[in-house]
Amino acid sequence: MYKYLQSKEQEMLVMLERLVNKDSGSHYKKGVDAVGKLLSSEYKLLNFTVNSIEQREVGNHLLIRHKEAKAPKIIILGHLDTVFKEGTVKDRPFMIRGSRAYGPGVIDMKGSHVTLLYALKALIRNGDIEAVKNVHIVFNSDEEIGSTTSNVLIENLALGKQYALVLEPARPDGSLVSARRGGGCYELRVYGKAAHAGIAPEKGISAIEEISHKIIKFQKLNQLQKGINVNVGIVRGGESANVICPYAEAVIDIRIDKIEQGQLVEDEVRKICSKADVPGAILELEGGINRSPMVKNEGTIQLLNQIQEVCEELGLNINDVSTGGNSDASFTSNVGVPTVDGLGPIGGNAHSEEEYLEIPSLVERALLLANVIKKLSA
Incomplete structure (x- = not known):
């Protein structure tokens, strides 16, 4: 041959x-x-x-x-x-x-x-x-x-x-x-409310502030020695420096070494996204662990x-x-x-x-x- x-x-x-x-x-x-x-x-x-x-x-x-x-x-x-x-x-x-x-x-x-x-x-x-x-x-x-x-x-x-x-x-x-390694991907979308940052900031709800809280919590899920890696690799949001951000999104990559780690990470990610840190912010989460x-x-x-x-x-x-x-x-x-x-x-x-x-x-x-x-x- x-x-x-x-x-x-x-x-x-x-x-x-x-x-x-x-x-x-x-x-x-x-x-x-x-x-x-x-x-x-x-x-x-x-x-x-x-x-x-x-x-x-x-x-x-x-x-x-x-x-x-x-x-x-x-x-x-x-x-x-x-x-x-x-x-x-x-x-x-x-x-x-x-x-x-x-x-x-x-x-x-x-x-x-x-x-x-x-x-x-x-x-x-x-x-x-x-x-x-x-x-x-x-x-x-x-x-x-x-x-x-x-x-x-x-x-x-x-x-x-x-x-x-x-x-x-x-x-x-x-x-x-x-x-x-196994893993998956999540996309988090956060909806806030636009307002002028100088004239009426109190009327706004910052999607960037909200997603920032979530990013910090996601990063704390990392357990490198156990083979769990969580990385917020993409973040988008904002319209102008003088506008309270009405929308932001993040993409989160997950890697795991063991099958059972998938459900543990899934539960933690959904728990983090179950409640807004910034009052009035609305969260949407899509994705999951798709490969063992x-x-x-x-x-x-x-x-x-x-x-x-x-x-x-x-x-x-x-x-x-x-x-x-x-x-x-x-x-x-x-x-x-x-x-x-x-x-x-x-x-x-x-x-x-x-x-x-x-x-x-x-x-x-x-x-x-x-x-x-x-x-x-x-």
């Missing part, structure tokens, strides 16, 4: 360019669906069926399996969306500089779509059709904004599966991901061992790490399916203007993925 994939490297780069040069930010449904349509056409050429789960606000989710598949035991997760807004591609389209490819979403995770597609092509060409029939692929459209419309879908499809392979990019050193931690358990270790056996056969030295970032791996792990993440290509600086993909890793990770699928299907 190596020689076949090596001969297809240029073709893989062409596919990568086509994918990267389509804006597909989570809130840009048209662009996300365009990426989905491109991939759908490629899988249909390989004799796969593609079922589209229609969505109104975000892109459609795709469920993909071979036409002759009966009861696939491997679920493979990937996402169609990126964090970049419409118009980003026009400003900085796909480009190659040295041995790296650049562009919005090139490593998170458009490169992964290329490696999966060509891993399956390699298996088909190699005659490993039973391995190809053993995968159930899920491409969701809202991973970057919490997978709020797809988390239940993923968990339901994972039930009964033996393995979950998640295509988030590898770490910059090539490491797989065997554990992730991905735990490195016995099932994970056994799956890692099988992947490491493949790495040894291919002459690869790949480690596994724990990371604080979230992914859909939490959903498969949460329903008891042995899960390994970070099976995408190698790159770095995801979500930034300097996001890059190491071009040689396209062939390497496609080869690894193909052989892992083959081994798990034996």
Whole structure:
């Protein structure tokens, strides 16, 4: 399979360019669906069926399996969306500089779509059709904004599966991901009352003052030694320096190490927001803990061992790490399916203007993925 994939490297780069040069930010449904349509056409050429789960606000989710598949035991997760807004591609389209490819979403995770597609092509060409029939692929459209419309879908499809392979990019050193922190996000909106700060300040209700009280209380929820992190990362509010602020909002990011910590933090956040500190202020809270931690358990270790056996056969030295970032791996792990993440290509600086993909890793990770699928299907 190596020689076949090596001969297809240029073709893989062409596919990568086509994918990267389509804006597909989570809130840009048209662009996300365009990426989905491109991939759908490629899988249909390989004799796969593609079922589209229609969505109104975000892109459609795709469920993909071979036409002759009966009861696939491997679920493979990937996402169609990126964090970049419409118009980003026009400003900085796909480009190659040295041995790296650049562009919005090139490593998170458009490169992964290329490696999966060509891993399956390699298996088909190699005659490993039973391995190809053993995968159930899920491409969701809202991973970057919490997978709020797809988390239940993923968990339901994972039930009964033996393995979950998640295509988030590898770490910059090539490491797989065997554990992730859980977490969630809240948005707090505070409504006050405008008034002139010099003429009639007593008539105003400051939303900024109210949200300031809440921010201090949120920050006190941090227990770094126990693995609980609470961060107010975005604050907006105010109309003018001489106007009592009538509206303010804050976005709060939560990270947890243990499943049981989720409910504890949820209870505390809602308790803080249950009563205004500034008389007359009105509070609205949305969000919650939407991902449990991905735990490195016995099932994970056994799956890692099988992947490491493949790495040894291919002459690869790949480690596994724990990371604080979230992914859909939490959903498969949460329903008891042995899960390994970070099976995408190698790159770095995801979500930034300097996001890059190491071009040689396209062939390497496609080869690894193909052989892992083959081994798990034996």
